[in-house]
Amino acid sequence: MPAQVRSGPPPARKVRPSPPTTAPASDTLPVLDLGTGPGYNAALLSHRYGSHRVVSRDVDPSLVAAAAEHLSATGYTPRLSVGDGAQGCPQHAP
Numbered sequence: 001m002p003a004q005v006r007s008g009p010p011p012a013r014k015v016r017p018s019p020p021t022t023a024p025a026s027d028t029l030p031v032l033d034l035g036t037g038p039g040y041n042a043a044l045l046s047h048r049y050g051s052h053r054v055v056s057r058d059v060d061p062s063l064v065a066a067a068a069e070h071l072s073a074t075g076y077t078p079r080l081s082v083g084d085g086a087q088g089c090p091q092h093a094p
Helices: 040-049 061-074
Strands: 031-034 054-058 079-082
Touching: 031 040, 040 054, 040 061, 054 061, 061 079
Parallel strands: 031 054, 054 079
Antiparallel strands: none
């Protein structure tokens, strides 16, 4: 018996939206951004929560240095850290 071949788009899947994962702005805990990259997310987090609450960490020192320049140019001053995000950022943990 030959295999059936289906043509056309795959069947639609039901997708449930996940609950928002944004921390309340009134919270006082630090916000950890893993994977600093060019600093874009750190800038968004700094805008939302204040630079004093944001810690951004990346394993690549050159990316952290570039992010520092980008963030400084925009007026944001989150704490930047070089290291493996799998270990979090204990020196800035609550």
